[in-house]
Amino acid sequence: MFEKLKHSPIGKTTIANINNCIETGLIDFTPDYQRFGRLWDKSKKQLFIDSIINSYDVPKFYFHYLSSYAYDLNNSNCLLAIIDGKQRLEAINDFINNRFSLASDFVYIGNSNIVLNNKYFRDIYCCYPEIMNKFLDYILDVVFIDTDEKFRIEELFLRLNEGIPLNNAERRNAIGGELVHWINFFISTDPFFTEKISFKNKRLEHFDLLTKLILLQCQGIASFSKRNLNTLIKSNKDYISPLIEMCLSKLQRNVSLMNRCFEDNDLLLRSKSMVPLYYLFFFFRENVSREDIQSQIEFLREFDRLRKENVAIKDPNLINKEFVEFDRLTQQGAHQKTSLEKRLKMLNAYYELFRTDNFNILSECGIIRKNSLEDV
Template identity: 25%
Template sequence: MAFNPKSEYTIVPKEFGIKDFFDYQEDFVTRPPYQRKVVWSKKKKQALMDSLFRRYYVPKLVLREIRLSETSTLNEVIDGQQRITAVQDFFAGKYPLPKSLEDLDSSLPGKFYNDLDSHVRKFINKSLKYQADIIKDIEEPQNVSHQIIATEIFWRLQQGESLNYMEVAHAQLSSLTRNFIVKYADDQGFDYENYTPIDFNGSKHKFFELLSVDNNRMKHLQFMARFLMIEQGGGYADLSDRKIEDFINQNKVPDGIGNLSFEETKEAKVVLSTLNTFYEIFKSDPMLDENSGIKELSVEYFIISVYILIRHLNRFYVIDESAQENIRNFVYQFHERWKNYDEALDTDLMSFSNHRQQGERELEVRDIIIRQAFFDYLLKANLSILAKDTKRHFSEAERITIFRRDKGYCQQCLREGKPDHEARVSWSKYQADHVVPHAKGGETTIDNGELLCAYHNQSKGARI
């Protein structure tokens, strides 16, 4: 008996005139929910037109038949989105024929479709074709297994393409974190009920309007993924590209397609709250308009550092209008200092810059530096920020100074003779306490404070 597993779908070859994609655009879903938006340049589109005119080989399109009802179908473009939109744009008059066609006919270069002689338009309309493979039998748009197969086909076809890791993650439709990220960070949406792409995403968070970072290669989605990972890690996390892919893949579930339930998680709510505060702080910047973000918010590791600072302040302090102004002015001042620091004189900013990678330790180092700089800024300017928990004995600035003075080591662990690697306390888990207890007259000063690990602070019974 021959080994012959049953195919999950059938393939039917078909030929399309390229003008069909313009005349019947409503029949083609050029951007399925698992694909990125079009990124081809005019030069690349013109090169395709050159190939079509010369009858050079153009790879087959891969289309999936989608059945909306008993009497209507659509063609979903699994592979060939850019080839289709390139010819649609040509017929729409968005770019002219390339100079490279001059050897075929000197009248062709620079001509838009509507400017061409009728015999050339007839040649284009009747002679220029795309070959396609139509995938059938996985046609139900709400069928999870059908969507997964289509996504898997897309992914396998893109193995030789220059997709970045975020674009790969974007194709994981059944991931709950992917769906949350796409809803709040993508430029476009998708209507699953009518199975059609939406060119505008009204749910995109206004925070992204602040950034002087475009979203051409899903950079905004990358930021949102990293913010979620920071929250999941309790403040710091390894934000490397591979970890983002893992984060998306680990949250895939059988009923994940179109599922937005991740919004109800604590991590999602805290991230949205932090982004709301971030936006409120900077929304009045006069530099902002529909085409421009804030120039100080253009470098990824600087933006992430400011986000972590605001995340902390949002958790523990009252962010009223006065606090918003102080935070905003500090960020501008810190950015100016960062861009112009003297390596010989400003070792903090040198360390900040040298720890620009997105590892967990690098985030912690940058956070310590920017947080201390913020409270130093308040102190020097005779400003203050109201803590939500007024029972804190040591101020934030004092806690930072104590941590850095004690170099991140639990002082009681060192007194007990423990090695450095056991005495080491991360910034996120460190606790400050009085050397001479407050109940015995000890003052709440830096000189009377020390760094303790959670175990020794709780043992002492004086946790703050």
């Protein structure tokens, strides 16, 4: 069910009514789909309040009306959940609660002789109650959505905020269920995702990465196809199977090992497509220790440096073609099983050279030669 209600379930949609809902806890500001909220600075809040006091139109507010149809989505026991307009609601509530004043250059269009710049709500209400009463009676354009389909709310939220549809990770997150809950809890609390990884999580990149690591832990080298990842999430929606529980336990131990070896905001972890490969490189072997991973990370830093040097080489006779192929596989089809297999094979081969000092010899001579693995 998905219905746009024409009439407000809370009566008039004035600022006073909406703010009363905020103060009495009837509005959920942090539903699952409210994850891209950007906090406004004071100047943005002041400009928005300026628009209302001076009777300019402001954008619509979208609320999820948590009726009986949406009980499964109501984790807060609130009447409403904000879909779009969170920062504007916060600005209204903050102004009424005297958390910021009007801007220093504020001009009241209704009467330029009335000076309101730098004044707080309480000051204006004391001296000019009619102006603040008009502010409180300002009619907001509000849309209420009544639905029990989380996917539709997710879709609406992103379309309103980004103008683009959901990506695959966001669609999997919208499926919900036990494994999704486990993934979201892990990425929000584990240092690997909160401290070590150096790429942003604007559109569930961390969720996507952990889903792929779980797939690798459970199946070994596998394709990150839409079908494989969706099946993993959907088959563990109602409950997490014992097999997956065991895989998650192993994954937690492995990630804990990596946490002790990687630096904060580690440059090796700047690319989402590389992390699954590193995970296989570390743990696709028996009896892995912290010392093993530290040695492998030392190798990866040197390997990463030499690949960058290889890109800068102009003479085609000096270019390491294996590095070129490694980079191509990383950029094209990195989600495919064959790409993971080929890159992992290259890493393992060069790591053996690294362990026997041949890698260092090649590095000193210029590992950026053709067929360097065959030369040793």
